[in-house]
Amino acid sequence: MDSINWHSFFFLLFGLLASAFAVGVVVASSVVRMALYLIVALAATAGLFFLAGADFVGAMQIMIYVGGTLVLLVFGVMLTAQGPFVSMKTGGGDWLLASLVAGALLALLIPVAFSVPDWRGGEPAPAVMEPTATPIGVGLLGVRVDKLDADRPESLKPGMSSYLLPFEIVSMHLLVVLVGAAYLARTKRRRSPSQIES
Amino acid sequence: MNLLTEPVGVAHFMVVGAIMFACGVVCMAVKRNALGVLMGIELVLNGANINFVALGSKFLQKDGAFSLGLDGQFIALFVIVLAAAEAAVALAITLNFYNNHSTVDVDRANELKG
């Protein structure tokens, strides 16, 4: 027996976890359970990111997705968690239809994934893991360390831009979104009694 | 191939991504709870993210002819951040919807029916 490839082993572990809990999200009827499963699925995805060598993105996944997004979701659950809304049943026809469509989607996507020979794996990959936090951080500030010109190390390859502008846009976007969300979700002023009478 | 003994490739990651994507789609399609739909969106985005990261990874392809390089991670980062923003807005919309209709059933939100 060949020795176990631990990378593949952990991939299988995390992949199965992610898939299983993603299915769990679909199947679960309680919103809170859905949230729990989603967390596990997302955390497993973070594990997949680590396996793919994207440690910074993985950490971000945990920090923002799992930490931030889901706390927000749970927040919403708490605010709307009153008896009848926790679970709402859907008709069997809907389920059937959705499954068919999803099946078609999978049938489309999975062959596509295997259609490129290079993507099928099987060859041992380079072993050294490089930290990605610094290149990503510098890249967000406008310099792509990984795209340096071999001839002139002080400059980028022609046409290789970086992500300073998207970064700024996303920052502004986040700010606007937070303000907008706060505005949307604010407590509505109750109508005064006099208005109700009239 | 024996997945336990041979190195995995991009395709395997993409399969996981596809499964999450499909689950997300089903989730959006069958959940009547607005929060369920939201979670479906998160799953869909996450499935896409897996593809980006996998295509940018150095460990999964030998020569990297189709590799996105660090760009994959950048895109994934932006997706994560935008997903957070989207979740915040969607939650706010949901809360507003709840305030107006006293429910989070998306089937009841059909006032824009043609």
Add this chain to the structure above:
Amino acid sequence: MPGLGSLRNNTLVAEFFSQYMWSWAAYLLTGLIHCALLIQVGAVGALFFIWAERKVSGRIQDRLGPTRVGGMFGWLQSLADGIKLITKEDLMPDGADGLLFRIAPYISFCASFAALMALPFSDGWVAIPINTGVFFILAVLGLEVFGVILGGYASASKWSLFGAMREAAQVVSYEVPLGMCVVVPVLITGTMDLVQIGTFQEGWFTNWLILHDPFTFIIFWVYFTCALASVNRAPFDLAEAESELVAGFHTEYSGIRWSYFFMAEYGSMFAVSGLATILFFGGWNGPVPITGWLGLTHETGPIAGYIGNFLGLVNFVGKTSLFVIVMIWVRWTLPRLRIDQVMKMCLKFCVPIAAVMFLGATFWQRQFPGGVLLKTSYGDRYVVTEADTAAPAKSKDSAKPAAKTAGEASPGQPSADKTASVSHRVTKGS
């Protein structure tokens, strides 16, 4: 094992074991050893700190605290309590969501335990050396609240639900200033690797980052406040405010599940205190460089290095415990805040102060890249070697200062060094 280069140290240990058994078993064994050690930190630490809490609170309230169990000072009191908890009947309310109710304490405990995985206890003594360690600890600690929320929700009790909601609001809010505070040491050291941050402060206590500049000094106190809030300690313990919510989110819990929550709380207290120690108080580097004087470094030899590391561990745990005890002291001294005061504290004070300090530290770093008090040795230590700087086309006279700044901006491991110095050069050039 390709791709898991971050588990390098463990790989060494595992390879040692794998001479005697199957490799997978060797890896498993390695992992188990680490886990066992870390759980000891959680469990034994909890025992000690609970005892310390009782003693401290006793002294503060002008009484003696536990005195009997275990002889002097009642130092076995916590153990006795633990045994009692384990043997207690495990209750679950009727309307509870069984799965979530059961799983919630584990989630909390796992989160605080996972945070300890990335915490270095001495130079290089860390379970998993992640080069985004700071980030990882923050992210994982943020997950602890999830268990609390699930527990509160699953209990089907309005007290629990209220407690959980309060906690969610509080923790989500305080993560923002906490993150900002943590960014400042990262900014100064140029790395998120906790080991490197610790090594950065080697030498005298003047090298500690809290004394690096006025902004770090102020931001430490903001960090400490936010840390208190994010681990739900008094005066921010609204999630378990007895006077209002019975016992908050763990009202319905008892027995061993309750004790998991308890351990999670003390575990995360230890984690944030340890983080504070590393980020601001030199980690395992003492106020006085005794290990250096005694020659207990890796340069002298592996045994001496091991002893030095052990002294560092003692140093680290001592400082961390000191912070935990300060937390205890705060708890029994200050009254609990109202929820609106908690929020106001975060949004109106902590966030702006942290933001301003962050800006200030940025400018300080720009103006005095070496800090002001930091004078001693680290400057030479991180000079990039000639091989790193000679390769790119750069004039000879400018190579030296560039190397120095690059070294200060990003000290540390050789593999990261090259990237860092290159990136620095690019930033200057563009």
Add this chain to the structure above:
Amino acid sequence: MDLDVLLPKLLCIAWLLPLASFTLIVFFGPRMGKKGILASYVAAGAIVTSFILSLIAFVSWIGANGVAAPGGHHGDEHAAVSPLPVDASNSPSPMRLASLADTHAADSHGHDEHAVHEVHKPVAYTGTWYTLGQFGDLKITISYYIDALTVCMFTMVTLIASCIHFYAIGYMHDELHDITDTQVLVTKGYRGHGHGHAGHGHGAHDAHAHAHDDAEHDDHGHGHSDLPPPPAGYDYLHRPGRFHRFFQYLSLFCFSMLGLVIAGNIAMVFVFWELVGVCSYFLIGFYIERKSASNAANKAFIVNRVGDFGMIIGLMALWGSLGTFAFGDVDGQQGLFSQVRNSAHNYELRTPDGMVLQAASDEIARGVEPTAKQIETWRSEKLGYWLLVIAGLGIFCGCVGKSAQFPLHVWLPDAMEGPTPVSALVHSATMVAAGVYLVGRFYPMFTPEVLLVIAYIGLITLFIAATIAITASDIKRVLAYSTVSQLGYMMLALGIGGWSAGLFHLITHAFFKSLLFMCSGSVIHACHTNDMFRMGGLRKKMPWTAYTMLAGCLAIIGTPLFSGFYSKDAIVAQAVMFTKQNPAHGILLYGFAGGAAMTAFYMFRLWYMTFSGKPRDHHVYDHAHESPKVMYVPLVILSVFAVSVGWTMPFFGLSLTNLLEQARPAGEIGTGVLLPALSYPAEYLSHAPSVHLIATLIASATAAGGFLLATLFYGVHKLDAADVKRQFNPIYYFLVHKWYFDELYNFIFIKPLFFVSSIISKIDKNLIDVFIDKLAVGVKALSRVDDAIDRYVVDGFVNVIGNWTYSAGRSLKAVQTGKLRQYVMFIVVGTVALTVIMQWALAAE
């Protein structure tokens, strides 16, 4: 700091400060303090700071260049400044064109008697601040040309302007609140075009307001307690005060004037020339609701435009042939002066190569090679000389307009419609001085022929204006004509080669004329009338004004020891020398002397009628009062200067003439080319004691004669003016009607213009309008057709499409279920289907 760095900086700041003040007031004027009172402080502060800066520049100039006139022209009077051995061609720019004794040139060309005197190039700092644009070789720049003249002018302008700013704070006080203008009648119920409408609107005229133009030219329309009731059906105009606007214009004016003075090229001069004209227009028309004021403003502007037309011709002649506008050499490029008079030829006037080539362009086109030798040949054939004459005459044309010389002098007296501080600043001290200044600045370019024209124009002007002034009854008009006359003096002086004499008189005149105007303003302020026949005996009521005005009068008539004496003396001396050398033009001296006598006569007529004797109108007399301190303190300051500005400072040896000598253009005027008989004496020759003695005698005698006559008529009433008036009735009316100039122009220009325009209007109405009408009818018919097409074809088409879209929308409506989950399904199914179809399609390929 070196002077070549310091001076441009100082003067630039001094120049731009009023602009800053103007900008501030434009934007924030009405909000500056109560009713804009702060605007005056801003403007005054700016100009005072400018003055201080100019003074620093003045002092540092003296510190660097000494107080003595350069060269040995003055024999033993002044020690000659040792010339600095700096080679002008090598020195960097902005270069210090040192007093260069070009002895080599003098030796090699030592053919005439002047060559024994060293020829100096004046010290001047040139440079460029900003290049606006470059067209071929021509650079349009903001540049500077700073020499002693510039510095003196700067100090003089800012000093007088400062005094006038302070004076105006008091004088314009009424504008701080709403004003009832008794000179403007509006129909009852008219409320004006809204308060505070910007710019010079046509408010009152539009509303059929009638200018109530009686003999009284009252600057002050504000209500007295004893307002005569307005005629039935009319109201007096009631309008908000415009205090800040006044100071805004003053600031802009100061900026423009200083820019004109510091300008380093003739194009920049022209720009500021126009700006000055615009300011003058604004200020004359300050009381825009009065028809007379608005007419006067228009008149001033249009008459100036006539002169500017000539100036543009001159500019074109210069640009077309010489390719540069700059006065001095900048960045190694030869300026105008160097092209006309260069050191290689001992600074003698030579037709510049460019003009020669321009004039010889026909021959060049025919293939004659323009070699250096050929150019010399052409030059000796006087080719291009006419171009130089035309350029000079053109530039002088502009000066004629601006300095109100005959025949364009008609606007200046009417300009007295503006507030009195404006009259003092704009129409006596500075703006009208701009013309004289430009003649002085442009002096090296003028050929003897042009100078002769200048001299005669000056003579005619001074004579006409002096005669009119004798009969004028309006106190300000007397002064206005006096100004015109004095400007004539200056032009005359410049025209007969008295360069420093003319400019010296320009500066002394600026002081005493602004003093006189401000005194008259003070009187008007007190009496609320301009009419001298209603004044009298005011000396007791307003002593400060009376005696400062007396000082001004003494100065203007050239009483010994007063400043006017020195300048007039210099002019007379030059005139004596000139007529000695050119007996044919003796009239220049006699006309001059006659003018001087008339000056003395009308000035003292004015003073006596105003201040001495018995009050003629008791109503006016009772109201009269001394002006406030803010008004008479500037008077005192100015009177000090009016007396002393011509003196040579004891111990220092500092005198204005010496300073001006430092800026004297290099080279002699020489003899005329077209008029060979004409030859100009060098100015230093007139400093000979023998000439001076004659000059002093002439000047003093004429002045004394005029003064005595005035005293006889108006001081002691030995002779009755009315008798004389009766006796010379036709002449009197001829003079009262200002030589019928306005009527003449009316007949020659305006009437024909109206005639021509009426014909054109008829053509327009009967031919063009009819054609357009017919065209319109045709278009109307065409549009009917078009309308039908639009209605039935285009609209029908659009309607059909619209109906299709509508029905399609109705049938597709059902798809829009409003259910979120179905939409998700649609998206996914669509994506899958699209992919499948595409794959199928690609595979089919």
